[in-house]
Amino acid sequence: MHECDLIMKGGITSGVAYPGAIVKLAERYRLRDIGGTSAGAIAAVLAAAAEYRRQHAIERGDGDADAGFVSLERTGPMLAKDLASLFQPVPALRPLYRTLLAVAQAPPGRRLGGAVRGVLMSWRIPLALGLVPGLLCLVRADGAANVIAALFLLIILPALIVAGHVAWLVFRVLPRHDFGLCTGQTTAAGHTRGQKAFTDWIHERIESIAGARAKPGPLTVGDLAAHDIRVASMTTDLSSGRPWQLPLRAGVHHFSLAEFRQLFPADVVAWLVEKGEPSGRDSTPGAPADLHRLPDESDLPVILIARLSLSFPGLVSAVPLYRADTERPEGATAVMPLRRCLFSDGGISSNFPVHFFDGFLPSRPTFGIGFAAYDTARHGPDAADRVHLPIAPLVQDGRVRSIEGVADFVGAIVNTAKDWQDTLQSRLAGYSERIVEIRLDPETEGGLHVEMDGPTIDRLVGLGRLAAERIEHDFDFDEHRLRRALVLFATLEDALIGLAKAYPGTGESGLDYAHVLRGHHSPYFHESAGWRDDPLAVFAADLMRMGDRAAALRKDSTRRSIGDGRLPSRDADLRLVASPDTSLP
Numbered sequence: 001m002h003e004c005d006l007i008m009k010g011g012i013t014s015g016v017a018y019p020g021a022i023v024k025l026a027e028r029y030r031l032r033d034i035g036g037t038s039a040g041a042i043a044a045v046l047a048a049a050a051e052y053r054r055q056h057a058i059e060r061g062d063g064d065a066d067a068g069f070v071s072l073e074r075t076g077p078m079l080a081k082d083l084a085s086l087f088q089p090v091p092a093l094r095p096l097y098r099t100l101l102a103v104a105q106a107p108p109g110r111r112l113g114g115a116v117r118g119v120l121m122s123w124r125i126p127l128a129l130g131l132v133p134g135l136l137c138l139v140r141a142d143g144a145a146n147v148i149a150a151l152f153l154l155i156i157l158p159a160l161i162v163a164g165h166v167a168w169l170v171f172r173v174l175p176r177h178d179f180g181l182c183t184g185q186t187t188a189a190g191h192t193r194g195q196k197a198f199t200d201w202i203h204e205r206i207e208s209i210a211g212a213r214a215k216p217g218p219l220t221v222g223d224l225a226a227h228d229i230r231v232a233s234m235t236t237d238l239s240s241g242r243p244w245q246l247p248l249r250a251g252v253h254h255f256s257l258a259e260f261r262q263l264f265p266a267d268v269v270a271w272l273v274e275k276g277e278p279s280g281r282d283s284t285p286g287a288p289a290d291l292h293r294l295p296d297e298s299d300l301p302v303i304l305i306a307r308l309s310l311s312f313p314g315l316v317s318a319v320p321l322y323r324a325d326t327e328r329p330e331g332a333t334a335v336m337p338l339r340r341c342l343f344s345d346g347g348i349s350s351n352f353p354v355h356f357f358d359g360f361l362p363s364r365p366t367f368g369i370g371f372a373a374y375d376t377a378r379h380g381p382d383a384a385d386r387v388h389l390p391i392a393p394l395v396q397d398g399r400v401r402s403i404e405g406v407a408d409f410v411g412a413i414v415n416t417a418k419d420w421q422d423t424l425q426s427r428l429a430g431y432s433e434r435i436v437e438i439r440l441d442p443e444t445e446g447g448l449h450v451e452m453d454g455p456t457i458d459r460l461v462g463l464g465r466l467a468a469e470r471i472e473h474d475f476d477f478d479e480h481r482l483r484r485a486l487v488l489f490a491t492l493e494d495a496l497i498g499l500a501k502a503y504p505g506t507g508e509s510g511l512d513y514a515h516v517l518r519g520h521h522s523p524y525f526h527e528s529a530g531w532r533d534d535p536l537a538v539f540a541a542d543l544m545r546m547g548d549r550a551a552a553l554r555k556d557s558t559r560r561s562i563g564d565g566r567l568p569s570r571d572a573d574l575r576l577v578a579s580p581d582t583s584l585p
Helices: 013-026 039-060 067-073 075-086 091-104 111-122 124-140 144-176 188-193 198-210 221-225 257-261 266-275 302-309 406-426 454-474 477-502 513-519 529-555
Strands: 002-008 029-036 180-182 230-237 242-246 254-256 291-293 314-316 319-324 338-344 366-373 435-440
Touching (some): 002 013, 002 039, 013 029, 013 039, 013 067, 013 366, 013 435, 013 454, 039 067, 039 198, 039 221, 039 230, 067 075, 075 198, 198 302, 230 302, 242 302, 254 257, 366 454, 435 454, 477 529
Parallel strands (some): 029 230, 180 314, 366 435
Antiparallel strands (some): 230 338, 254 291, 254 319, 319 338
16 A cells, blocks of 8 residues: 555544545555644544554454444444534533533624523523512512613623623633533533543544454554554643643653543543552642653553643643643752643644654655635535645635634634644645645534534535545645655755855854864763764764855856746745654753
């Protein structure tokens, strides 16, 4: 089979389109590296489980190699039946949940009406009780002024009751559940109805798709790695103000047994306790006494990758982890205290991590599947127009969206702040032609439309299959590699010319780079004169000569540099970027 990597965008319920796309892609491609954020992370771990089962069966020479993908394909019909039941709010927060859904699922321009319907549906009894004093006053009113006062009371008292209850839920109850209406664990009402919440459901699907294994415990990152399968996602540590790439590799995180029991299935928690020893160190006064170190990457259950990435703010509870606080007051003890960190949705940092699994020159394609709003006037009325894979190089600056109200304005600010890097990256030549876009109707499909009916979900699953078919028919790997090489080499040429201008130039100290690389004393790394002279300084000099050569070619009228060629649009720079994958010890 051909090999490919796969990246999937976040989108809450939009992810129901992914099973169809994954299964169709798997008919031709062996999935190697699979990633995504939020809903894309769920799809990634399910796809990894299916590929694991295929490779496991091939290695053993028994069983149906495609059984995992057959099981994954059944996920669409299951979601058509169970999607709404996967989101089970904390009982005390159910009124807020119903109101949020009423607002989110209302058509644009009718959100205020949705909010009113949500309040009337969720606070019927408090509203009715609040009307009683006003009605009594109205019945007994004997003058115009009293009638006006009674009518005023009829409006104000119910509003105050609802506002007070909302404030109590938002500022007191919601923080106790780590700022999420749903924890992901099945509630008592869900157990009664036989309906699993999303964390329990995802865990069950992972294990069912992966199939029976001789090794006990949940499917882990190490199980996948044994078959050359890698899964990755993003999460956001709000307490530290930074993203982390999953699975966590830094080895600095701890978890509370009691807190994880509220978030994960019992067998997953038992595995984490078995593989992650007790922290066995002093921590901040008042911190839990049941802290355990998060297991090493190989022993990390893949359900954690999905759950740490899927913590949509306000809807899904953040996941608490603990790590050492390295910034301590003067005179503090040598032991660094463990502080509680809240890990929220990966989409806050990168909702479409197209940079995952990237290399300068790809040896296999990394396909991306994303979502956009469907507009009949812009895109056309046919189903085929709802899936788009750009073939020609993108030269335009992208679609322009109307901003007509306060909600549009605020939403545009938030989305631009969190998505601009992914948006620009996905439009580069060498990236854009491998990203297929599924266009969803924002009024009825995806997003927070957790009550989509069966036909709507079936339609999204079909769009997912159509997206994979578009990749199969229209994607040209050699064309992709050519565009990528042209953009890379032209950018490298500019970077090397700039390096040649700086090396061996002098700085404030008057010493050139050659001397600094060989002789400057630094407290930050181990001194090794031999290593600094060769290869460090020699390598820098070689790069400088390449830059001098490129600069000379640009000045030579008889030769042409790469930048003089007919290149695709390339708004690209080479720069050092901090990795969200690791942390300094």
